[in-house]
Amino acid sequence: MDDKKKSRILIVDDSTTLRAILSSHLSNKGFEILLAKDGHDGYKMYRKYHPDLVISDVNMPVWNGFDLCKIIKFDPNYNNTPIALITSAINQEFLIKSISVGADLFLTRPYQEFVMIEQIEQLLKKGGWKPDHEKVENIEFDGHKYEVPTDWKHLSDIMLNAYLAVIHQNTLLQKLSSDLSRLNRELNQSKNEIRRILTNTMPEKIVDSLMDTGKVTPEFRDQVTIMFTDFIGFTKSVESMKPEELVRNLNFYFSRFDEIINRYKLEKIKTIGDSYLIASGIPEPNKFHALSCLVSAFEILYFIKSLKDNDLGIFYWPIRIGINSGSIVAGIIGNKRFAYDIWGSHVNIASRVETSATENSVCVSENTLNRIRDFIDYEEIASSATDIQIRVFRVIRWKKEFASDISELLPNKLITDRLTR
Numbered sequence: 001m002d003d004k005k006k007s008r009i010l011i012v013d014d015s016t017t018l019r020a021i022l023s024s025h026l027s028n029k030g031f032e033i034l035l036a037k038d039g040h041d042g043y044k045m046y047r048k049y050h051p052d053l054v055i056s057d058v059n060m061p062v063w064n065g066f067d068l069c070k071i072i073k074f075d076p077n078y079n080n081t082p083i084a085l086i087t088s089a090i091n092q093e094f095l096i097k098s099i100s101v102g103a104d105l106f107l108t109r110p111y112q113e114f115v116m117i118e119q120i121e122q123l124l125k126k127g128g129w130k131p132d133h134e135k136v137e138n139i140e141f142d143g144h145k146y147e148v149p150t151d152w153k154h155l156s157d158i159m160l161n162a163y164l165a166v167i168h169q170n171t172l173l174q175k176l177s178s179d180l181s182r183l184n185r186e187l188n189q190s191k192n193e194i195r196r197i198l199t200n201t202m203p204e205k206i207v208d209s210l211m212d213t214g215k216v217t218p219e220f221r222d223q224v225t226i227m228f229t230d231f232i233g234f235t236k237s238v239e240s241m242k243p244e245e246l247v248r249n250l251n252f253y254f255s256r257f258d259e260i261i262n263r264y265k266l267e268k269i270k271t272i273g274d275s276y277l278i279a280s281g282i283p284e285p286n287k288f289h290a291l292s293c294l295v296s297a298f299e300i301l302y303f304i305k306s307l308k309d310n311d312l313g314i315f316y317w318p319i320r321i322g323i324n325s326g327s328i329v330a331g332i333i334g335n336k337r338f339a340y341d342i343w344g345s346h347v348n349i350a351s352r353v354e355t356s357a358t359e360n361s362v363c364v365s366e367n368t369l370n371r372i373r374d375f376i377d378y379e380e381i382a383s384s385a386t387d388i389q390i391r392v393f394r395v396i397r398w399k400k401e402f403a404s405d406i407s408e409l410l411p412n413k414l415i416t417d418r419l420t421r
Contacts, residue, residue, distance in 0.1 A: 007124055010034040010051035012042035012068060013086070014060040018109075022055065022086075025113055026120075039063025043071055046081070053124055055084045055107065058094070066101050073102035073130075082128035084120070104128050106161055110176065119161075202340035203267055205283045206332065218331030224281035225289040225325040225368060226347050227266075227297060228354035229257070231317035234274040241315070249315045250274070260299045264292045264419055269342055274317070279342055282330050290325050290371035292419055294395065297321045297362045298409040305360060305409075322354025324365040352385035356392045366391045375402050375415065 009031050013019045016037075023033045034049055036042035040062045046054060054072065058065040069083045084105035085098055098106065105123050107116055191211070198207040209216045231253075238246050254271060261268060261278055265286060269277040278296070281289035304319045326346030332338050349365055357363040358381075369378065376395050383392045397408035404410040 006032075007053065008032040008034065008049065008051045009053045009055060009120075010036060010042060010045055010049070012036040012039060012054065012056040012060070012065070014038050014057065018057070022111070025111060025116065029117055039065065039068035042068050046072060050079070051081065053082050053084065053120065055086060055120075057086045066097050069098075069103050070101035073128075078128075078130060080128045080130055082123045082126070084123065102129060112171075198338070202332070202338065203283045206340055210332065210338070216332040218329055219283070220327065220329050221282050221285075222327040223285065223287075223289060223325075224279055224328050224342075224346070225293040225323060225371075226328065226342070226350040227278045227280075227293045227321065227323045228350050229276040229278075229297075229300065229319055229321050230354055231274040231319055232359050234317055237315060237317070245315075252312075252314050253317070256303055257300055260303070261296050264296050266292060266296055269340065277342075279328070279330075282328070282342070288419055290323075290368050291375065291415070293323050293368075294362070294364070294372050294376070295411055295415060295419060297323060298395075298398070298411070301360060301362055302407055302409045318359045320354055320357035320359070321362045322350055322352070322357055322364075323362070323368050324350035324353050325367040325371060349388070349390055352383070352388065352390060353392050356381065356384040357394070362395045363392050364395055366393070369393050375399055 009026055011019055011022050011026075011033060013022070014037055019035050019037075023035060027033050034045055034051055036045050038060045039056070042054070042056060043063065045051075054068070056065040056068050063071075065085050069085060072078060072081065072083060082104040083102070084107050085103045086107045086109065087094055088109045090106060090108065105119060107119070195207055195211065198210065202210075206216055241249075250271075254276060257276055258268060264280075265284075266278050266280045267282055269279055271277070278293070280286050280292045286292060301319065301321065304317075307314060307316050310316065324346055326344070326349070328342045328344040328346055330340070330342045332340055346367070349367075353363050353365050363381065364372070364378075372395075375398060377397050377399060378393045378395050381392055381394050383390050397403060398411055398415070402411055402415050404412045
């Protein structure tokens with residue numbers, strides 16, 4: 001450790017980040033570090049501070065690593081300071097250039113710290129190789145001529161170093177590749193889990209936009225049908241229910257609602273207490289948006305009626321359902337807990353239509369009626385809305401030619417085939 005503290009290493013690299021990485025590796029091992037930003041700056045620091053080792057990147061402006069190595073090695077006053085050259089890939093050209101300028105060691109990125117430290121310590125003990133300028137061979141490679149020293153001991157050492165450097169680099173790259181593959185798998189698993197969670201709270205198209213761009217552009221849609229449901233007697237009944245019993249009952253109802261609307265490609269917007277808000281025609285257009293809502297509403301009503309006097313341990317709540325068609329704006333609100341929602345006067349009208357409905361009935365606005373009147377029997381009823389004037393119609397049943405044999409609330413294949421194909 002004492003020897004390491006006395007060793008002064010000059011790091012020459014034009015990249016501030018790469019200088020810092022290598023400096024951190026070496027300073028943590030007790031070496032004194034000098035830093036230079038290019039070959040010219042490195043040579044001035046070499047002359048001024050006389051480091052025990054020079055480690056230089058190869059590719060730099062002004063003077064590159066080969067230039068710096070050659071100038072130091074061929075200086076008449078050269079004092080056997082070893083020089084290590086850094087590269088990301090050892091190839092034939094790099095080897096010939098390095099040998100011709102007298103390099104002592106190759107370090108390859110990415111670094112294996114324990115290997116690098118061991119090589120540096122051995123080189124500091126051994127000292128730099130001093131070329132004999134009279135013992136050279138002229139060789140030509142790729143159209144360039146080089147003077148290569150013929151010190152075969154040094155050549156064998158440097159070639160062995162190159163071979164080991166490639167082996168170490170390949171080993172580390174294989175590990176990094178394996179680690180990267182593992183991290184990619186974990187990232188994809190996390191991404192899929194996030195997507196799964198988000199798609200439980202908002203449409204898949206919206207999730208795609210949110211995950212791809214980090215934002216969702218609000219959309220205006222003029223062909224949408226909105227549906228509200230509300231349980232009758234809910235508020236009074238929950239006063240005597242335990243919390244777990246309340247949640248179990250709501251989950252039983254709303255899970256079945258979810259199954260029904262998914263079958264007809266409706267979008268669940270949210271639940272508000274015992275109220276359930278649904279829309280058809282968003283985020284994907286649906287030319288049968290009104291009819292899809294009505295089919296879902298009647299199936300929900302059929303399900304509710306089937307629970308009267310049930311022996312399932314489920315509390316029976318009658319229901320009101322209101323439907324309106326028109327234009328809305330849809331989008332994401334919030335930046336902490338994302339929520340997909342819809343806004344506009346036609347959403348409010350749907351709510352007013354729902355409050356006008358009587359127990360276990362489905363009511364629609366005039367806007368919706370105009371889109372479904374050919375399929376249903378209906379009657380106009382009084383509206384309970386006091387703040388706006390709207391006409392409200394109770395949908396009694398499917399017309400005979402569109403009703404199933406099971407119930408006048410359930411459609412036959414003339415309707416379902418049209419909606420599900």
